[in-house]
Amino acid sequence: RIDGKRLWDSLMAMAEIGATPKGGVKRLTLTEVDREGRDRFRQWCEALGLSVRVDAIGNMFARREGRDPSRLPVLFGSHLDSQPTGGKFDGALGVIAGLEVMRTLNDLNISTEAPLELVNWTDEEGSRFGHSLMGSGTWAGVYDEAKVNALTDVDGVSVGAALDSIGYRGPHPAKPFPVDAYFELHIEQGPILEREGKMVGIVTGAQAQVWYDAVITGQDAHAGTTPPSARRDALVAAARVIAHVDALMRARGEDGRGTVGFLQVLPNSCNVVPGEVRFSVEFRHPRTEEIEQLAASFPSEAEKLVSETGCRLQLREKFRFAHQPFDPACVDLVRQAAARLGHDAREIVSGAGHDAVYVARHVPTAMIFTPCKDGLSHNEAESILPEEAEAGCQVLFEAVLARANA
Amino acid sequence: RIDGKRLWDSLMAMAEIGATPKGGVKRLTLTEVDREGRDRFRQWCEALGLSVRVDAIGNMFARREGRDPSRLPVLFGSHLDSQPTGGKFDGALGVIAGLEVMRTLNDLNISTEAPLELVNWTDEEGSRFGHSLMGSGTWAGVYDEAKVNALTDVDGVSVGAALDSIGYRGPHPAKPFPVDAYFELHIEQGPILEREGKMVGIVTGAQAQVWYDAVITGQDAHAGTTPPSARRDALVAAARVIAHVDALMRARGEDGRGTVGFLQVLPNSCNVVPGEVRFSVEFRHPRTEEIEQLAASFPSEAEKLVSETGCRLQLREKFRFAHQPFDPACVDLVRQAAARLGHDAREIVSGAGHDAVYVARHVPTAMIFTPCKDGLSHNEAESILPEEAEAGCQVLFEAVLARANA
Ligand SMILES: NC(=O)NCCC(=O)O
Ligand SMILES: NC(=O)NCCC(=O)O
Numbered sequence: 001r002i003d004g005k006r007l008w009d010s011l012m013a014m015a016e017i018g019a020t021p022k023g024g025v026k027r028l029t030l031t032e033v034d035r036e037g038r039d040r041f042r043q044w045c046e047a048l049g050l051s052v053r054v055d056a057i058g059n060m061f062a063r064r065e066g067r068d069p070s071r072l073p074v075l076f077g078s079h080l081d082s083q084p085t086g087g088k089f090d091g092a093l094g095v096i097a098g099l100e101v102m103r104t105l106n107d108l109n110i111s112t113e114a115p116l117e118l119v120n121w122t123d124e125e126g127s128r129f130g131h132s133l134m135g136s137g138t139w140a141g142v143y144d145e146a147k148v149n150a151l152t153d154v155d156g157v158s159v160g161a162a163l164d165s166i167g168y169r170g171p172h173p174a175k176p177f178p179v180d181a182y183f184e185l186h187i188e189q190g191p192i193l194e195r196e197g198k199m200v201g202i203v204t205g206a207q208a209q210v211w212y213d214a215v216i217t218g219q220d221a222h223a224g225t226t227p228p229s230a231r232r233d234a235l236v237a238a239a240r241v242i243a244h245v246d247a248l249m250r251a252r253g254e255d256g257r258g259t260v261g262f263l264q265v266l267p268n269s270c271n272v273v274p275g276e277v278r279f280s281v282e283f284r285h286p287r288t289e290e291i292e293q294l295a296a297s298f299p300s301e302a303e304k305l306v307s308e309t310g311c312r313l314q315l316r317e318k319f320r321f322a323h324q325p326f327d328p329a330c331v332d333l334v335r336q337a338a339a340r341l342g343h344d345a346r347e348i349v350s351g352a353g354h355d356a357v358y359v360a361r362h363v364p365t366a367m368i369f370t371p372c373k374d375g376l377s378h379n380e381a382e383s384i385l386p387e388e389a390e391a392g393c394q395v396l397f398e399a400v401l402a403r404a405n406a
Numbered sequence: 407r408i409d410g411k412r413l414w415d416s417l418m419a420m421a422e423i424g425a426t427p428k429g430g431v432k433r434l435t436l437t438e439v440d441r442e443g444r445d446r447f448r449q450w451c452e453a454l455g456l457s458v459r460v461d462a463i464g465n466m467f468a469r470r471e472g473r474d475p476s477r478l479p480v481l482f483g484s485h486l487d488s489q490p491t492g493g494k495f496d497g498a499l500g501v502i503a504g505l506e507v508m509r510t511l512n513d514l515n516i517s518t519e520a521p522l523e524l525v526n527w528t529d530e531e532g533s534r535f536g537h538s539l540m541g542s543g544t545w546a547g548v549y550d551e552a553k554v555n556a557l558t559d560v561d562g563v564s565v566g567a568a569l570d571s572i573g574y575r576g577p578h579p580a581k582p583f584p585v586d587a588y589f590e591l592h593i594e595q596g597p598i599l600e601r602e603g604k605m606v607g608i609v610t611g612a613q614a615q616v617w618y619d620a621v622i623t624g625q626d627a628h629a630g631t632t633p634p635s636a637r638r639d640a641l642v643a644a645a646r647v648i649a650h651v652d653a654l655m656r657a658r659g660e661d662g663r664g665t666v667g668f669l670q671v672l673p674n675s676c677n678v679v680p681g682e683v684r685f686s687v688e689f690r691h692p693r694t695e696e697i698e699q700l701a702a703s704f705p706s707e708a709e710k711l712v713s714e715t716g717c718r719l720q721l722r723e724k725f726r727f728a729h730q731p732f733d734p735a736c737v738d739l740v741r742q743a744a745a746r747l748g749h750d751a752r753e754i755v756s757g758a759g760h761d762a763v764y765v766a767r768h769v770p771t772a773m774i775f776t777p778c779k780d781g782l783s784h785n786e787a788e789s790i791l792p793e794e795a796e797a798g799c800q801v802l803f804e805a806v807l808a809r810a811n812a
Contacts, residue, residue: 084673085626085681127675190631207630211676220491220785223665224613224690225596225757228656230781235666236652239645246642250634259629260641262676263669267490269533270617270668270686271759272784275491280676284630351631353677375636378678379626 002397003107004390007100011389014040014080014096015088024380025088029081029123029134030058030162037080038168041095041120048102050118054170056145057138058122058163061172063115064102066404071114072180074404075363076101076396079124079135079355086125087382089372089389094185095120097393101400112404114180121355122168128153130213130262130280131318136355138174140362142319145174154264181330181403182365184356185396187384191375192348199391200338200345201369205325206357207257207349208291211318212281214241214302218311220267220275232310235265235274240305241313245281248294257284257351281315286349288322295320323349324357330366330403337398338368343391352377368395408803409513410796413506417795420446420486420502421494430786431494435487435529435540436464436568443486444574447501447526454508456524460576462551463544464528464569467578469521470508472810477520478586480810481769482507482802485530485541485761492531493788495778495795500591501526503799507806518810520586527761528574534559536619536668536686537724542761544580546768548725551580560670587736587809588771590762591802593790597781598754605797606744606751607775611731612763613663613755614697617724618687620647620708624717626673626681638716641671641680646711647719651687654700663690663757687721692755694728701726729755730763736772736809743804744774749797758783774801 017037018027027033038060045052045062052062063073078094098118105112121139126132129151137143149160163169188194193201218232242260249258263279281302283294299315306313338345348369350357356365370392373383423443424433433439444466451458451468458468469479484500504524511518527545532538535557543549555566569575594600599607624638648666655664669685687708689700705721712719744751754775756763762771776798779789 083675083678085678125675126677127673130676132677188631189628191633191636209630219782221782222595222758222784223667223688224615224663224759225594225781225783226663227597227660228662229660230597233652233665235648235669239648239652242641242645243649246639246645254633254635256634257630257632259639259677259679261629261671261678261680262674263641263671263680264674265667265669267533268668268670269489269531269784270536270688271532271538271665272489272491272667273665274667274669275785282629282676352628353630375631376625376627377631378628378673378675379681 002100002104002393004386006103007097007389007393008386010096010099011088011092014092018082020380022380024382025082025086026084027080027082028084028128029125030166032166034081035166035168041080044099048106050102053172054168055172055174056169057135057148057174058168058170059135059139059174060120062118066112066115068113072178073115073117074181074400075117075119075179076183076400077119078184078186079121081123081125083125083127083378085380087377087379089187089382089384090189090377091124093187093389097185097396100393101397104397112401114404116400116404124355129159132353133355133358136358139176140358141175142358176362179363182356182359182363183396183399184354185368185392186354187372187377188369189372189377190351193369193371194375196346197344198346199343199388200395201348202331202335202338202345203326203350203367203369204331204347205323205349206354207284207286207351208288208321208323209282209284209353210291210295210320213316213318214279214281215314216277216306216311218275221273223271223273226273231273233273234277234311237306237309237311238277238279241302244301244305248298252285252290255286286323324360326360326366327364330364333399333402334366334368334395337395340398341394368392408506408510408799410792412509413503413795413799414792416502416505417494417498420498424488426786428786430788431488431492432490433486433488434490434534435531436572438572440487441572441574447486450505454512456508459578460574461578461580462575463541463554463580464574464576465541465545465580466526468524472518472521474519478584479521479523480587480806481523481525481585482589482806483525484590484592485527487529487531489531489533489784491786493783493785495593495788495790496595496783497530499593499795503591503802506799507803510803518807520810522806522810530761535565538759539761539764542764546582546764548764582768585769588762588765588769589802589805590760591774591798592760593778593783594775595778595783596757599775599777600781602752603750604752605749605794606801607754608737608741608744608751609732609756609773609775610737610753611729611755612760613690613692613757614694614727614729615688615690615759616697616701616726619722619724620685620687621720622683622712622717624681627679629677629679632679637679639679640683640717643712643715643717644669644683644685647708650707650711654704658691658696661692692729730766732766732772733770736770739805739808740772740774740801743801746804747800774798
């Protein structure tokens with residue numbers, strides 16, 4: 001069995017890196033704080049005798065050899081980057097639990113048939129550069145590596161420059177290598193497991209998504225002298241779009257998701273009618289058709305709302321993906337492990353995007369969820385219990401072992 | 407007569423300090439760029455033999471002695487700070503024209519009965535620290551000096567620290583000293599003079615205003631997992647308030663003004679439901695009663711709109727002032743000068759706030775407006791003609807001279 005206390009201690013040690021006063025974590029991807037987290041992770045892996053390699057987009061793979069040199073590796077892990085006001089467990093749980101799997105195998109002197117690889121994906125959150133699942137998406141060929149390198153944060157720093165500045169642009173190509181299966185443990189980040197008193201979520205797939213970048217252009221003007229008829233206020237136009245995104249979400253009931261999470265006003269001065277507003281829009285739904293329908297109708301609806309105010313809208317679709325089902329055989333290994341361990345479990349569709357979604361395009365994939373307090377995530381108050389972390393880690397251990405020795 | 411070419415050349419020289427690629431100026435108050443502008447102004451004044459003194463809030467006064475030591479000084483000037491995407495003339499015209507008045511008097515060896523003082527007020531724009539007319543407001547006792555020193559910009563730098571860092575916290579008290587009259591030349595920043603083909607605006611007063619700081623608190627949450635019913639989205643709530651401010655403005659017709667010019671989202675990440683939004687709200691109207699009515703009803707209306715979304719609103723009134731009439735005798739000196747010079751002129755109420763508004767609480771005051779292209783201001787494309795600058799400056803010269811020799 002895995003060591004629940006050791007798992008928890010390492011989670012807390014990782015949470016010290018980028019710890020915020022309110023008890024959360026700010027470990028934005030490819031920052032100095034992220035580098036610290038990555039260095040710590042690398043030391044921990046090397047102390048176990050794992051060999052760590054880094055690919056061109058900064059994804060880190062820590063390998064433990066198997067008995068059978070002809071077998072493909074079983075891959076597992078998650079991400080160590082966080083939101084600006086993130087929690088201690090979103091991502092870190094899957095990586096540190098993977099480490100605990102490796103430690104337990106070493107302790108018990110277990111060698112597996114297939115090799116094992118533990119991964120820390122770069123920039124899962126998408127908060128800094130605006131594309132979630134960036135590292136796994138680049139690895140999976142969903143994103144073009146050159147384009148990803150050129151993406152910039154609000155300060156104009158590019159992904160490429162950030163990779164170089166923290167020394168995590170590795171020599172290995174950021175593309176799929178042969179892998180037998182991928183498992184990812186993650187907190188649910190939603191309320192379902194907690195509400196139903198389930199210890200384990202058997203994730204059968206992830207919901208469909210579409211993300212946009214929006215720029216509204218109006219005209220900077222003096223707030224005191226410019227009469228209503230002469231205004232082209234980009235923020236008034238943006239307010240209409242924000243309200244519409246919210247309405248489109250609510251029209252889809254409790255399964256609907258529609259969010260404007262990022263917004264920047266220019267010149268952002270109290271007595272200047274805003275001349276430009278830049279913001280993000282994203283929609284999600286378990287059913288692909290709903291996202292296809294939104295992707296077909298939202299751009300022209302938003303365009304109409306904005307042009308009625310005399311402003312112009314540029315809307316760029318950043319990415320869109322369908323509902324991603326996971327591999328039935330891998331999902332079954334999770335189901336069996338949870339049953340064997342006697343955990344109350346249920347099937348669940350992931351509301352969040354996960355690296356597993358892109359990996360699943362190339363590799364048989366499954367995920368394991370554990371509950372989190374009040375379903376709260378992307379929030380410094382994000383919280384889980386040590387026994388929940390332990391249960392999830394033990395399920396991961398058993399699923400990985402079963403696959404590697406099959 | 408004043409020298410129109412010299413006036414224009416000095417305006418262009420000042421416009422080089424903080425020049426932006428789009429032809430505007432970014433000379434935010436109490437920055438290094440502002441210091442450069444102040445230093446240049448001081449050199450110009452000292453080259454004329456004027457003695458320059460600086461008060462505790464950074465207001466600069468350049469004095470030219472009169473013949474009669476018992477007479478109070480006639481004060482004139484404006485401000486050298488700008489908006490983040492400001493124009494070359496908003497503020498600078500009044501200061502540089504004042505300099506041209508001094509230069510012309512020196513050239514012509516004219517001595518006046520009363521002393522003359524040319525002023526550059528600190529932080530007229532209010533863009534950096536959120537309070538417009540900060541320097542004149544502190545001088546006039548409208549703002550408490552200690553509180554003003556503690557105001558901070560978005561980076562947390564206080565007014566006090568900024569004053570010290572550019573070396574412009576002067577030894578003189580920031581409070582009213584005896585002054586005979588105050589004249590301020592400024593571009594209109596609105597479309598009225600241009601539309602009617604008038605060269606000079608005889609400003610009879612300034613409109614009433616009320617400004618607020620607003621903070622909406624919701625809850626950071628994961629955009630993919632948080633169902634509509636569990637959301638407290640501070641940006642959706644802010645969008646409702648923005649739309650309401652716009653509607654309240656439009657309900658008052660072409661005299662209405664209502665603007666949200668500054669807005670900041672936290673944590674500002676594309677896949678996080680915003681937990682906090684901070685923004686500015688301001689209303690203006692020529693009639694004090696309209697502003698009083700808005701100040702009575704807007705807070706509770708906004709509160710209702712926000713609480714319906716499950717969020718909380720904190721609204722703080724930053725300042726409110728009534729329509730400020732200017733001094734009839736001073737206004738008459740402007741009227742007479744414009745007539746004598748044969749300019750097409752009209753009376754006008756100022757849409758913008760000006761340092762003259764607070765000075766007028768203590769000193770007989772009048773203002774002179776000149777037209778600006780398309781009525782555009784607080785915009786890098788702000789533009790005036792050399793002959794408009796010259797006409798305004800000549801009116802200022804005559805009004806000041808008439809008062810100083812009366
Ligand atoms: N797991 C997680 O929070 N991922 C961030 C990407 C998303 O927005 O779903
Ligand atoms: N003149 C001017 O633009 N002043 C800034 C203060 C205001 O917002 O009216």
